[in-house]
Amino acid sequence: MSLRPNRRTTLLSLLAALAAAPYTHAWASDGSNALLNVSYDVSRELYKQVNPAFAAAWKAKTGQALTLNQSHGGSSKQIGAVIGGLEADVVTMNQATDVDALAEKGYTTADWRSRFPNNAAPYSSTILFLVRKGNPKGIKDWADLARPGVGVIIPNPKVTGNGRYSYLAAWGSVIAKGGSEAQAKELVGKIFANVPVLDGGGRGATTTFTQRSIGDVLLTFESEAELIENEFGKGLFEVVNPSASIDAEAPVAIVDKVVAKKGTAAVAKAYLDFLYTPEAQELIARNNFRPRDAAVFKRHAQRFADIKLFSVDQLLGGWAKVNKVHFADGGTYDQIQAAIKR
Numbered sequence: 001m002s003l004r005p006n007r008r009t010t011l012l013s014l015l016a017a018l019a020a021a022p023y024t025h026a027w028a029s030d031g032s033n034a035l036l037n038v039s040y041d042v043s044r045e046l047y048k049q050v051n052p053a054f055a056a057a058w059k060a061k062t063g064q065a066l067t068l069n070q071s072h073g074g075s076s077k078q079i080g081a082v083i084g085g086l087e088a089d090v091v092t093m094n095q096a097t098d099v100d101a102l103a104e105k106g107y108t109t110a111d112w113r114s115r116f117p118n119n120a121a122p123y124s125s126t127i128l129f130l131v132r133k134g135n136p137k138g139i140k141d142w143a144d145l146a147r148p149g150v151g152v153i154i155p156n157p158k159v160t161g162n163g164r165y166s167y168l169a170a171w172g173s174v175i176a177k178g179g180s181e182a183q184a185k186e187l188v189g190k191i192f193a194n195v196p197v198l199d200g201g202g203r204g205a206t207t208t209f210t211q212r213s214i215g216d217v218l219l220t221f222e223s224e225a226e227l228i229e230n231e232f233g234k235g236l237f238e239v240v241n242p243s244a245s246i247d248a249e250a251p252v253a254i255v256d257k258v259v260a261k262k263g264t265a266a267v268a269k270a271y272l273d274f275l276y277t278p279e280a281q282e283l284i285a286r287n288n289f290r291p292r293d294a295a296v297f298k299r300h301a302q303r304f305a306d307i308k309l310f311s312v313d314q315l316l317g318g319w320a321k322v323n324k325v326h327f328a329d330g331g332t333y334d335q336i337q338a339a340i341k342r
Contacts, residue, residue: 034067035267038088040075040161041202042224043250046287047092053283054274058267066267074201075161082107082255089259089268092252092275094125094161094221096312096319097327099253112253121249122275123289126309127162127169129240130209130218130225137216141242142173146190151215154195155205157326157333161248162202166219167192167326167333168316169246176244176310189336210237221248222305223288244308250289 037047051068058066071078071086079098082088083105091108093099096119102108113119131139137150145152157163170191174184196214199205202224209218210232217240220228225239252272259265274280281293285300297304316322326332 033065034069035089035264035271036069036071036087037090037092037271038071038078038082038086039092040078040094041072041204042162042221042227043092043094044070044072045227046223046284046289049283049287050275050280053279054271057274057279058270068271072203074155074159075164076101076159077200082258087258087262088255089262089264090252090254090272092250092272094248094250095164096249096251097164097323098161099251100319100323102253102255107255107257108253109256113251115254116252116272117276118292119249119251120253121251121292122272122280123250123284123291125221125223125248125250125289126245126305126307127166127219127242127248128222128225128245128305129242130220130228130237131216131240133236133238135238135240139217139240142170142187142191145170145194145217145219146187148194150194150217151196152191152194153197153199153205153209153215153218154192155202156198156200160199160201162205162219162221163198164327165221165246165248168312168322169219169242171326172246172310172315173242173244175315176308185332185336189339192336193340222290226288239305241305241307244310245305247309247311249311 039047047070051070055066055068058064075093075095075098079091079093079101082091082102091099091102099108099112103110103112129139139145139150144150154166155163157167167188170188171184174187197208199208202220205218206220206224206228208214210228229237252275254265254268254272259268276292278293278296281291281296285291285296285303288303290304291297312319312322324331
């Protein structure tokens, strides 16, 4: 049976209107208009500020309301959760090796570093020391962490970017001064012999040091020092800047396998692009992460330690080598732990 002319006209008009309308909800097939950022432990305060700023910018541009959800934990544990089924639209990590693990499993592309500026790292940090008020153990540099009787709090390098960067910062501090690999291994071995607890994340290590009062020094990201002071009491701790430390890049990536399923590719890319904008770079600097925007960095230069920085690529042969040599099963880190007598 044919449609009456008025019904046919109405139907055709409706179809034409739908075809002409902006396709605004393809990325939210479940109707939730939500994006999940799976990140590492110590970035939670940063993204609590970035997320509403991006949501406002996205709504102003598209008219769409957007819910941004966060998940935080030890960096490598978080990547394991994504591989295990946690449907992250984006990951914002603190070490490239974790994003490489996603790429190896086909969750993002092998060329993920080239998809955003600065090796897909919109900011960086470094590893500093946090000691108790008055610095009773007189800790000044890496060698002091190897002295007998100094309790050093570092999260587990096997599962956390904080721990991995702390390990590599100690190792690289020897190489940067012309020392040998054997000397670096000796120093790092002595430091880890002084570690009473290996927490599974940066937050856990901070709790161990500040609330459980274990250890004399906490190795933590530069970005954490002020947060710890604000949370646990001003004047209780002091920051010590070592003579050299590592440039800890914080890479980001779209989880292509998930956004293809959910239809969130465009908003996921816009979210990570937003991290490079002056607005987001300002938030990054205010949270004591080192922004890439030179003007923003200059405005906040007093926040950042004036110390010699070295990178994994520049000094240690790149992440592929570091991962294989140091952190693979049976690698240098496992050898160091096996040799420690507790």
